[in-house]
Amino acid sequence: MISDANDVGQGALLRADLCIVGGGAAGISLALALTGQGLDIILLESGRLKPHAPTQSLYDGEVSDPKLHSPPDKYRQRRLGGSTTIWGGRCMPFDAIDFESRSYLPHSGWPISLEDLLPFYPEANRLAEAGRFAYEAKAALGADAPPMLRGFRSEVVSTDGLERFSCPTDFGARYARRLRVARDVRVLLGANCTRLELDADSRRIGEVEATTLAGRRFAIAARAVVLAAGGLETARLLLASRDVAHAGIGNEHDVVGRYYMCHIAGNVGTLEIGGDTSGVRHGYEMSPEGIYCRRRIAVRGSEQRRLGLANAVARLHFPRITDPRHGSGVLSGLFLARPFISYEYAKRVNDGTHGSLPLYANHLWNVLTDPLDTAAFLGHWIARRTLAQRKFPSVILRNRSNRFSLELHGEQMPHADSRVSLTDKLDALGMPQLRVNWRYARADIESLRRTLDVIAQEVERSGIGRLSYDGGTLEEDLMRFGAYGGHHIGTTRMGSDPRSSVVDANCRVHSVGNLYIAGSSVFPTSSQANPTLTLIALSLRLGRHLTQRLSPRPVAVPDEVAA
């Protein structure tokens, strides 16, 4: 059921088998996985179904360098559904290599492998409404699906992989009815977790304190607690609960909040492909289940290992939007529409280029001289995106020239100095605010440089075209927008050694017997992949662990099916 936290009695103590803090992709997936298992579950959600400015401003905080990282209240939504209410919907699983301990990549290695997550990915895919769990072009699109680049064959670089797109599904709106119907799940809206109270021996969480903006305060005593509040907020909650453990919960070895990673991303270079444009698949294709899919270029795992590269992918992209020399009415139209696009989506259109009158005039000229393409694009956009339930994922231009830039999305290496910490400023509920000090390293850029070199070499070798890029501006190109927004990874990393990690292979905080974490903050490394699908899969895996651990009776015998 779903109810309002302001209806809970002042000072009440609620009891449950499990308390989940946070109703986003992780918390909702976990609650849905656990319903029907004979457990009493309370899910605390700070927000409600609609955005609410005072609730959202509980995310206010500082960033050390505004050029490198967006403000902490951006790319995050404090409401039921969490940041899935604004996400782009890109889904893909992690690769096997992501879980490996790689000697050339310090602090890499998970205590679990891809095999441990594979059983949960199909259901994660289903929850994200991204269709079947098929991420190879032929498996997803059919054995006769044409290649991404006609004539390209390489043992080093793969073009068979693809990414799939969620609607993008807002988990709050999509699954509210399931939560409402579930008699064993009690969702409390407007309930902010303001403290995790450790028992005196500091081995388990005794109570979770919840506070509403209207001043209602109560507590939940649960056999187990799962923090699913997002990659930044979960660290903040642990660090702020310091009345018993002075450095914060789970922070005996100063790991909480450190190793903060996003992704290294940007548009670079020029890829020119010979032959006619029909030989290139640069945009979206639809799978039989009606899911938008897009091809991607990646250096194969074996080659990454051999060459010592971090994981990365490249997509075929269009030229820089802000530079009117592209001559595209569509891109110029986007540039002119900047003021009407939300912060999160306008960011990569606002690349620091200041709008001058001649610049606007040049863009306007592009729109006026390219009216057919611009109108066709607008029509397509309104029909397939604005009005559609399953939204066309992003702007794709007609391929007229076989010339592209590469849109890179690379793994960021873990560094202890890239971190979030608490400031002295308090939010409206008295919680210390967060300071984000995101840093990248030269090695991150160099790995992408070598990745580009490998792709360029293979493109040339196969004779289909040529990839060139300006090595001198690579770092600037990749850092133009700073950290890739919304991917909050690593702040409570998973590992087997409590001195260098916060949670164990079951996502349990090493030093606290009944405290678990769901979400991308437990990823020890960031992969090339966007984090959502994997954090859902990991939440479902946590669900199985909690069922086994908390179940009041032998795990409910599933209905049998005759063989």
Added chain:
Amino acid sequence: MKVLVLGGSGYIGSRLCAMLADSTWVSAVSGSRRATASASTVRVDSTDAASMKRALRGMDAVVNCVAGSAPAIAQGAHVLVQAANEVGCQRIVHLSTMSVYGAFEGEAHEDTPRDPSIGWYAKAKCDAEDAIAAFATHGGSVVMLRPGCVWGPGSELWVGRIGRLLHARRLGDLGAAGDGWSNLVSVDDVCAAIVASLGMEARGAPLVYNLAAPDSPRWNDYFVDLALAIGATPVRRLSPRQLQFDARLASPALKLAQIALTKARRGSRHLPDPLPPGLLGVFERQLHLRGDRARQALGWRCTPYTEVLRSAATWFMSNDPVRTGAAQRTLQVPPT
């Protein structure tokens, strides 16, 4: 055991009679309004007491699969009980429906309260249950079965109609509007439950069993699976707006046209299927029908979902040769 199957020409009844033809301990007579009398069939109007009594004479048991209008269902049940009492037929297996749970959402077990408020069908089926239950309190043996959506090869309602709507892109992935449990149960499994029920002794109070396959998916999953199997791809994502438009505006017109054509004795087969608002209600309702009791008491086992899907899709395509070519080109996408 001599058994009269009322509604013997319907989807479930005819399948049951075919199945019982091979039985060593049951000999079945199919009763229906349109039947011409023979050794294995009898003409019976379920709302007419005299006709019912004639048909029931000499029968050890009766299986009530009557479908149709509200009077045929509700009044028919009263007539049946009265006739059975008069001719001394001691045993009724009555086919009810999950619709008796009405607007209930959550896990529906047999003791979940009934709710006749969601339409004439639920009301008529609740009335019929009450009439049949009274037969048990007077000493008769009653087994009541409440199946979910009965499907399989030959199912016009849940395969034929759905398949055509998928091809017309009027169904597909419905999002939250298709998140309800399908509670599908194959016609063969329902018939097997009926046969098992014929062997049950139930004096005093009726035995009630829900029938739904434990692996039946949510509607969206079924729509996508069926669409892939019959080549209605790419599957379309429909908005609540489109669905409401179809159900509230297009479907009433189609229904009227269907009635008019039938009255004028012209076939309405080539008309598009209506998508009534009540059906949309079924697709979004989070009612999970639990068949555990039938599995325990009747030793009932269900055919796996994927197996029924395969045979249902094959039937759909053999009835629709134009589509067969398209379907052969469909992709083998791994199931989830």
